[in-house]
Amino acid sequence: MKNQYTVNKKLFMEWAKEYHLVGARIIISFVLFCLIGLISLARILFSIVYNEYTLLFPYVAVFILSVYYLFFSRFRVMSNRFKTLARIYGVDEWIKTVEFGDDVITIYDHNNISVFQYSNIKKIKEKDNRVAILLKTYAAIRVYKDKFIEGNWEECKKKIESMMK
Numbered sequence: 001m002k003n004q005y006t007v008n009k010k011l012f013m014e015w016a017k018e019y020h021l022v023g024a025r026i027i028i029s030f031v032l033f034c035l036i037g038l039i040s041l042a043r044i045l046f047s048i049v050y051n052e053y054t055l056l057f058p059y060v061a062v063f064i065l066s067v068y069y070l071f072f073s074r075f076r077v078m079s080n081r082f083k084t085l086a087r088i089y090g091v092d093e094w095i096k097t098v099e100f101g102d103d104v105i106t107i108y109d110h111n112n113i114s115v116f117q118y119s120n121i122k123k124i125k126e127k128d129n130r131v132a133i134l135l136k137t138y139a140a141i142r143v144y145k146d147k148f149i150e151g152n153w154e155e156c157k158k159k160i161e162s163m164m165k
Contacts, residue, residue, distance in 0.1 A: 001151030001159065003113050003143040008093035016078040018130070030070065036049040037066030099144050100156055105141060116141065118163035133160065
């Protein structure tokens, strides 16, 4: 069974939206930056109300950095990651193929080949057309249900579940 799709900048930006709050570390840092932003905003308002302008600039700077981290940084990171891969590969879009073999899962990402054992799969997460095959190494294999060029998702899911045991 094979799953194949085209990777481009638009898809990378969709990935940035998809996994905004995934993982304990990311959630903790999100909450922390929310608190920092709220404290900074309160200090800004306090400074304005009580004409205490000496510390206004640092609190405004911290507030702006908090907002940037909370809402915009992941898009910049993903954009830079895509630009780096595009520069390395020498193309602006490439084909990614995930092949579910008898013993291993092989990923062909442009000129790179990665191999994963079925025993390394932790669980499968499905949402709409997207599937994330989560590995014990905290990585994930991404496939799309409608992008199978050999077989289909239901057959593939049965195979993965049988190989995980």
